Amino acid sequence: MGDWTLLHWLTLMERELLLFAGVFFLIGALDELLVDGLFGWLKLSGRAKRLVVDREDLRCRHLAGTVAVFIPAWREDRVIGHTIAHALRAWPQAEYVIYVGIYRNDPATLEAAMRGAGTDRRVRLVVHDCDGPSTKADCLNRLYRALEVDEARRGQPARLILLHDAEDMVDAAELALIDRAVDHAEFVQIPVLPLPQPQSRWIGSHYCEEFAEAHGKTMVVRNWLGTCLPAAGVGCAIERGMLHRLAQQMGSADAGSPSPGPFSVESLTEDYEIGMRVHALGGRSRFLRVHGDDGSLIATRAFFPARLDQAVRQKARWVHGIALQGWDRLGWGTGSGSAAGSRPVAGMGRLLEGWMRLRDRRGPFAALVLACGYSFFALTALFLLLDFGGLSRPWQADPLLTFLVSANLAAFIWRAAWRFAFTAREHGWAEGVRAVLRIPVANVIAIMAGRRALADYWRQLRGGRLHWHKTLHDRHPAAALETAEIPLAPAHWHSGVMPGREFAA
Incomplete structure (x- = not known):
């Protein structure tokens, strides 16, 4: 690896981030799919009546x-x-x-x-x-x-x-x-x-x-x-x-x-x-x-x-x-x-x-996986810019990575459809569309909240005082x-x- 350039290291980082985030995103998607399946069966079988x-x-x-x-x-x-x-x-x-x-x-x-x-x-x-x-x-x-x-x-x-x-x-x-x-x-x-x-x-x-x-x-x-x-x-x-x-x-x-x-x-x-x-x-x-x-x-x-x-x-x-x-x-x-x-x-x-x-209890780990996923997207965007300048990745996607990307894209579309459906049912179709558009916002908030929660927990483990972080309300x-x-x-x-x-x- 002595001949590796910064581009090689960034490429390796992009690949590892894709593997880590892609695998755990897929595990999370399967977990949600199981809940979706149970809910669908309850509705179809009449066990979850209105x-x-x-x-x-x-x-x-x-x-x-x-x-x-x-x-x-x-x-x-x-x-x-x-x-x-x-x-x-x-x-x-x-x-x-x-x-x-x-x-x-x-x-x-x-x-x-x-x-x-x-x-x-x-x-x-x-x-x-x-x-x-x-x-x-x-x-x-x-x-x-x-x-x-x-x-x-x-x-x-x-x-x-x-x-x-x-x-x-x-x-x-x-x-x-x-x-x-x-x-x-x-x-x-x-x-x-x-x-x-x-x-x-x-x-x-x-x-x-x-x-x-x-x-x-x-x-x-x-x-x-x-x-x-x-x-x-x-x-x-x-x-x-x-x-x-x-x-x-x-x-x-x-x-x-x-x-x-x-x-x-x-x-x-x-x-x-x-x-x-x-x-x-x-x-x-x-x-x-x-x-x-x-x-x-x-x-x-x-x-x-x-x-x-x-x-x-x-x-x-x-x-x-x-x-x-x-x-x-x-x-x-x-x-x-x-x-x-x-x-x-x-x-x-x-x-x-x-x-x-x-x-x-998946919140802290989910925040880590989301952070890795968004870091991967940032590196991918960087490489797209470099491609315009004539610099290409030193590696090409293999079948495993292609499968991860395809499977996670399908899972995202599935999740977005469910999010739209449940939000539209309660608040109307316009809010359902906004719910899909807000997915990146919700993810960023989850990442920031996970980081803060881990920092607060670490302070508590070291003997720090437990703080009640009160939410302020000014509208009813x-x-x-x-x-x-x-x-x-x-x-x-x-x-x-x-x-x-x-x-x-």
């Missing part, structure tokens, strides 16, 4: 018991009032209480929450006895302790706990739908539906296709397979007895903590983890994908981060918590680490469980509907309640 309910009947139906809605909030003064006011309008029932967790050093959020709640007794504002921010799990545990006090006072436990975020636009039919489902499951998740953002077509709107496919296909397959269902942290409910067991489990695991609760303060993705822990304790989990009779999906709607730095920060937290911490804390079986009460599963169940956890769908910033489209995502002036900022 469920339709009377939306207005659900909205007005009485609940079987008290529902506690937990909403943690830190510096959410721009959205929390809209969330509370919209929920009170959407849910006419009297059998629920909204617990809003607010920090003592965040008076702006407290004031906004008070304006949104007005004099409605279905809202309880819980001021945390520490300065924020702590972690989302810590705030949720504070709400759990407030619930325990209320239960002791009235002498009756709640029926279930429903989790939402401060920026959510709740669905008018979800409360009664989930209340009915808890008769047959200890954990229930409804879909999350990010809304397109005209002012952020490429960053904020790229969440639309990711959740459309994840909550329109993958979660449906996981629900049918009976594997653990990850909680999204919003639009998910835990039966009260199960939450008590989770709190006991955390108390035994964290014996030194002064006031343990069911949510792990050491996890960046306590919502994802709690879905795993419910399954480990033998709880039944159910993903509810149901449409109203008006054609709209019963789901939680929200605006996701519209800026690149915010999107990268949020996704880095997901990768860090799910992929890296999840490996440490939850392991690969169905048990929650070494937690007492975990149920063992053998045979096909263990294989399926391992497959789903591997899919959940209910306010956007009111000002006609986004169109009202009942066939796709209408909440079931016509917007009015719900909350004055």
Whole structure:
């Protein structure tokens, strides 16, 4: 190799990048193809039927018991009032209480929450006895302790706990739908539906296709397979007895903590983890994908981060918590680490469980493969320019490389078609086309988030403090509907309640 020039080394690098990225892209494509096949079989066999309910009947139906809605909030003064006011309008029932967790050093959020709640007794504002921010799990545990006090006072436990975020636009039919489902499951998740953002077509709107496919296909397959269902942290409910067991489990695991609760303060993705822990304790989990009779999906709607730095920060937290911490804390079986009460599963169940956890934790490696793939494209572009100057590659593609390129091109077209179909189903064909065009943007964000997650994890391993990278929210769908910033489209995502002036900022 002593006679090799820079061109030879660049050629070798291009070939190795193609081999590495091409092989693992193909493995990932086969993995997705298996999920596609299972979903297609479920649809064709009638096992994944389209469920339709009377939306207005659900909205007005009485609940079987008290529902506690937990909403943690830190510096959410721009959205929390809209969330509370919209929920009170959407849910006419009297059998629920909204617990809003607010920090003592965040008076702006407290004031906004008070304006949104007005004099409605279905809202309880819980001021945390520490300065924020702590972690989302810590705030949720504070709400759990407030619930325990209320239960002791009235002498009756709640029926279930429903989790939402401060920026959510709740669905008018979800409360009664989930209340009915808890008769047959200890954990229930409804879909999350990010809304397109005209002012952020490429960053904020790229969440639309990711959740459309994840909550329109993958979660449906996981629900049918009976594997653990990850909680999204919003639009998910835990039966009260199960939450008590989770709190006991955390108390035994964290014996030194002064006031343990069911949510792990050491996890960046306590919502994802709690879905795993419910399954480990033998709880039944159910993903509810149901449409109203008006054609709209019963789901939680929200605006996701519209800026690149915010999107990268949020996704880095997901990768860090799910992929890296999840490996440490939850392991690969169905048990929650070494937690007492975990149920063992053998045979096909263990294989399926391992497959789903591997899919959940592929984020860091996927970022590496994507980075190699884009580096290959950059080198290929360089060689195309050199070809115009009369400099050709010192090697020619062999059959293996030709096969890899052809197979991955076919896989990309297949994936793009699925992405278009699922996005168009939820948001219309125009957004479906944009979803395909946004694929490179989503990949770049995944690469940046993977790098940041690995850096944060390395700092944590070296004894660094665990940071809660809070996502800032400044826009709420209910306010956007009111000002006609986004169109009202009942066939796709209408909440079931016509917007009015719900909350004055």
